[in-house]
Amino acid sequence: MTEPTVFAPWDDPDAKPLIRFQGVSKRFGSFTAIDDIDLDIFEKEFFALLGPSGCGKTTLMRMLAGFEAPSDGMIMLDGQDIAPVPPNKRATNMMFQSYALFPHLSVFDNIAFGLRRDRLPPEQIRARTEEMAALVQLGKFTSRKPHQISGGQRQRVALARALAKAPKLLLLDEPLGALDKKLRQETQFELMDIQEKTGTTFVIVTHDQEEAMTVASRVAVMDHGKLIQVATPDAIYETPNSTYVADFIGDVNIIKGRATPGDGRVSIAWAEGQPDLTSQTALNPAAGTEVFLAIRPEKVAISADKPAGRANTVQGKVLDIAYLGNISTYHVELAGGQIIKAQTANTDRITRRDFTWEDRVWLSWTDTAGVVLDR
């Protein structure tokens, strides 16, 4: 029996990255879009660039495709500096946000467009195009024009066209942005399937954190042209390295306070007259420095009576209740005016809601539930 191997080349010091960014910056006039980025992306990765609009993620991708040249630094693909290689000679293909399908060409001719530029023999072009159309389940639509098919089908044509030349690296610019929510979720899984089947390295740009978390092997969170954190989705969620990342990914409560360090833990004085909060942490802040405790709402328990044996308990009053069907989120105002969100899963269909507006409640969490952050 072979040990199931975890795909994590980024932890392997001997692994050679497919793409390496070395001190890459990009400036447009006085505006810095990309600020001194170092990044390795490995073969067969599904790598997500995540950030708000204007954070530089699209610029980073366009530099990989060759539409922008870095102002500083070097980008290497397979150990080769790609700066002098024009876009039409790069072993990368891109799926555009607008899909950029050629409106005057049929689905078949769109997919075959890149193959024809390579002057392959016609029967090979036909075979490869049909293979790609089948891969994205469009075999029946190859004679249609782009304006005769639906948005979801257009998205598939764009994907098939970008994959047809079997690029070393496929770039996806907000590939699912134009689809409705249901179709988007289905397509996310299909994308992962196709990525696995073809073994192509995917780099996806998105502003949708759920999408990034679903599809990616690693996520890079960007802000103002800098990489804030690059890690696996669960690491990004459970151990964010900053309040920015914690806040950007999912829902979070952030409590600011002064630190009193202990042995592998820290006590946080967060409001006058309230007991300190404690949390385990590898961080070793100096006494009295400002720290943040980031804690996810689903890790905060809500109860009518003070629970015994929980490391952190605080009392407050229910301000708002958001019923979302599968979960309910309670917004609880603490004594100091701070609002904490606590989530409970609605596991029964018919239950009396335990709390209502203005109720006094206790919130509690363990000392491993939260993450202590210093920025």
Next chain:
Amino acid sequence: MRRYALIAVPYLWLLALFLIPFLIVVKISLSDTEVSIPPYTPTLDLSGGWQSVKDFFAALDFENFVFLTTDDLYWKAYLSSLKIAAISTVLTLIVGYPIAYGMARAEESWRPTLLMLVILPFWTSFLIRVYAWMGILSNEGYLNQLLLSLGLIGEPLTILNTNTAVYIGIVYTYLPFMILPIYATLERMDGSLLEAAEDLGCSRSGAFWLVTMPLSRPGIIAGCFLVFIPSLGEFVIPSLLGGSRTLMIGKVLWEEFFSNRDWPVASAVAVILLLILIIPIILFQRNEQKQREMDQ
């Protein structure tokens, strides 16, 4: 009811200003010349009752159309007009396409200014602009003066009163009609299409021929018709810039009408010209229709 009233307006307009005048021209083309006012016969006299109406229709015949086939002047003039219109259309396309392309690729803030510059000549009378070309192209004109002073030519070139001058005049006059529709198609073209073409292995020029060109085809077709149709019947440019050997049907029509005062033959020439034009006009409409379907 109100809907019909609304639709009726353009139809009444066409009826009053196009169909009725055309029927009058057709009627004159079927009449005979006479030295009188108006210079043709018969004229409809309703006071004579039913019998006079019958006499009126009995007097109409196709004699003038038959006459057009007997004299080779006319079909030569039609052919020559077709040739001149076709060549000028191609020349206008060759000059206009790069201008439209440049405008569509210019900075967005510049585009309204460039559009203005294209339309600006319309602010002056067409006739004056054609006269201005006489001043430029004549033997003592600015062009010859410039070329002589540069030492490029030993003696003045004869351009005015040749077909070359007619081509120059038509290209100059109808250039905006070529530029504007091409510009419109190029301007709304999604720039990422060119990036996609490049990404898939096209060179810059390859992307132009495989993507830009086919996508601007509706604009090219529209522009070509907008130039071809009016230049086919053009009269002012050949009569001012062309020579005695420039044969165009518009000029023939003018001479029949004003010099010979032969209204029936002139009308027959006009009716045939219109019939010739119907083909490209229908093709033009088809192109527009197809374009609208593509956009939906």
